[in-house]
Amino acid sequence: MKIDDWLLEILACPACHAPLREDDAASELVCTNTECALAYPVRDDIPVLLVDEARRPGEPRAAAPGEPEGAGE
Ligand SMILES: [Zn+2]
Secondary structure (H helix, E strand, C coil): CCCCHHHHHHCECCCCCCEEEEECCCCEEEECCCCCCCEEEEECCEECCCCCCCECCCCCHHHCCCCCCCCCC
16 A cells, blocks of 8 residues: 555544554554554555544454445345
């Protein structure tokens, strides 16, 4: 994933408005506020800055709420 530096600078956590940092390994943008620390997914190089889509700290991605995976089948 590639997030431009200028873009990362203007992005902020929608939950607490703290700056975000890139987590390349997880393809996520992680809130730098340790009280919040939500991890936002990046899909097709586009950050999804929605609290509903964010992963809570310490929570495995598969168990994230709102993940529609396997819901229909
Ligand atoms: Zn935050």
